[in-house]
Amino acid sequence: MKIKMMTSAALMLSTLQLSAAAATLPLRGNDLASDERYKTGVHLAGIQAEGKDIGALRRVSDTNWTRLKAGTTDSKVNSNWVVYGKPFYAMAPGIVVGCWRNAPENVPGSYNPLYKPDLKFAGGGNHLWVLQDDGSYALYAHAQPGSIPAALCPHNAELFTGHSGKGGRPDIEPEVRVVNGTRVKAGQFLGKVGNSGSSSGPHLHVHMEKDGKPVPMTFDHGLTTPFEGDKASLDGPWTSLAGQAFPKASVLFWPPRPAGELVFNSIPASAYQGWVEHLADSGMMPRLITCKSNGATYNSTWTLSHGQWASFHGMSPVQAAEKHATYQAAGYQRTSLYTCDSKTVAVWRK
Numbered sequence: 001m002k003i004k005m006m007t008s009a010a011l012m013l014s015t016l017q018l019s020a021a022a023a024t025l026p027l028r029g030n031d032l033a034s035d036e037r038y039k040t041g042v043h044l045a046g047i048q049a050e051g052k053d054i055g056a057l058r059r060v061s062d063t064n065w066t067r068l069k070a071g072t073t074d075s076k077v078n079s080n081w082v083v084y085g086k087p088f089y090a091m092a093p094g095i096v097v098g099c100w101r102n103a104p105e106n107v108p109g110s111y112n113p114l115y116k117p118d119l120k121f122a123g124g125g126n127h128l129w130v131l132q133d134d135g136s137y138a139l140y141a142h143a144q145p146g147s148i149p150a151a152l153c154p155h156n157a158e159l160f161t162g163h164s165g166k167g168g169r170p171d172i173e174p175e176v177r178v179v180n181g182t183r184v185k186a187g188q189f190l191g192k193v194g195n196s197g198s199s200s201g202p203h204l205h206v207h208m209e210k211d212g213k214p215v216p217m218t219f220d221h222g223l224t225t226p227f228e229g230d231k232a233s234l235d236g237p238w239t240s241l242a243g244q245a246f247p248k249a250s251v252l253f254w255p256p257r258p259a260g261e262l263v264f265n266s267i268p269a270s271a272y273q274g275w276v277e278h279l280a281d282s283g284m285m286p287r288l289i290t291c292k293s294n295g296a297t298y299n300s301t302w303t304l305s306h307g308q309w310a311s312f313h314g315m316s317p318v319q320a321a322e323k324h325a326t327y328q329a330a331g332y333q334r335t336s337l338y339t340c341d342s343k344t345v346a347v348w349r350k
Contacts, residue, residue, distance in 0.1 A: 022220040022243040023091040024186045026140065026206055027054065029278060030257035031086050035059045035234065038083075039227060041250040043207070047170075050214040051139075051207025052246065054193075056083035062233050067201075076108050078195050084144075084202040090130065090188045091138055091206065091217070096181035098129035098172040099153035102145050105194055108201040115197065120159040122173050124205070125197025128152065128190055129172055132208070136215045137170045141205040144194030152182050152190065170209055218245050221256040221281050223274075236274045240281055256282035265299040272298045272313060285309045286347050288336045295343030308332075313345040320344040 027038055036058050043051040057065040072080035079085070103121035106112045114120045124141035126148055132138055150156065160175045184190070195202040208215035223238035227250045238254060246253070254274075259282050267275050276286075285305040291298050295314050310332065312323055317339075323346065324334055332348035339345075 021134065022218045024089065025219050025222045025241075025253075025255040026088045026091050026190075026204065027086060027255045028089065028257055029255045029282065032056070032254075033058070036082055037232075037234070037252040037254055039065075039250070039252050040246060041227075042248055047209050047212070047214055048205075048207045050216045050245075051205060052217070054083070054204045054206070055202070056081075056086060057252070058082050059234050063231050065227075065230060065232070075201075078105060078108060078202050081108070081195075081202040083193050083204070084195070086193045086204075088140060088143075088190055088193060088204050090184045090186055090190055091208075091219075092130075092132045092134070093183070093185045094130040094132035094138070095183055096128060096152055096178050097131045097137070098170075098176040098178055099127065099148060099181075100124070100155055100176050101126050101143075101148040101150070101153040101191075102156055102158045103196045104158065105145060105196045106199055108195060110200070111198065112196075114159060121197065122176055123198035125199060126191065126194060127176075127197065129170060129176070130184060136208045136210040138208050139170070139206065140190055142194055142196050142199040142203060143191040145196065147192035147194065148190060152184065154178060216245050218243055221283075223254040223278060223281055224251040225253075226250070227252045234274070235271050236277070238274055238277050240277070254278055254281075259283040259304050262302045263300070264302070266292075267298045267300070269295055269297065269314065275300075276311065280305065285349075286311050286336065288338075289313065289345045289347060290338040291340040291343060291345050294341035295345070298345065308350040310348045311336075311346065313343075315344045315346070316342065317344065320346060324348075 036056055038054055038056050040052045040054045057067055059065055067082055068080050069082055074080055100122055103125045104112050126143035127141040130138045193202055193204045208217055219241045220243055222241040225232055225236045225238050232252050279302050283305050284302040287301045287303045289300040310327055327348040332350045334346055335349050336347035
């Protein structure tokens, strides 16, 4: 699929060529509050070398991001963590070949005593193994107890009847294996992020493997921004994954949201460009954009993207006239125009 997109702060025309093998991110942007973003970094070596441990952070300031929800201070309580309870979704279609859904959780910072030393449940805790249609296996691990639907996982016991006994590739414990498992499709709800198994704090672990080797995960959509030194601006700059793997670094990321007829009001001018990129990355285009207080905030309505479009905000009257002449000459029609005080915002479509 090719998308031609012009975003609003400056002229930028890009063609995104998406890889046919690119997966869907296992999390969604609409499950984040406006001051939250997901975080991931470089994983350990071995079979999980291309995997990701995904948490979520809440912005207090550009130099102060916290893993705890507003109004909470106790990191030993799972439900205080921003990421805890976030839904996660299938990255690609396939068949469930292993799962567990009712293992007990950990207190952050330590393992449940039933996990070690007797290993009465898997290191993935509540988890799913999916044999994907491309022949690779995907693991989704550390979910909340009971959050993986029973329709996907037939194992309802809390603990193994025997001891953990991995074998082969992938390392699926015998009691975890599923015969004639349920088929899942990309984007299907799989469970909620928890803190079960070999997990020191709430997070989602995902990785892919095939023939005993780690498989790099590439994703069709999603935006990333560097998180070096635990510092980042909520406003980015955001870079599209566009069929690529995550950078080999600590990053914040903003997954796409389900596209539709959506309204976003009172977005500050400093954050508006990032929202344009996020919504375009989600497969939407602006229908109408208005501004207030000389461009201090923007209201916008969005619809499913089709064809080519361009949008610019914060324009002076001279800039607005120049843009209109340029796009009109290129065969575009101006479909939205709004001026507040001395600033103009507009949309062109072709």
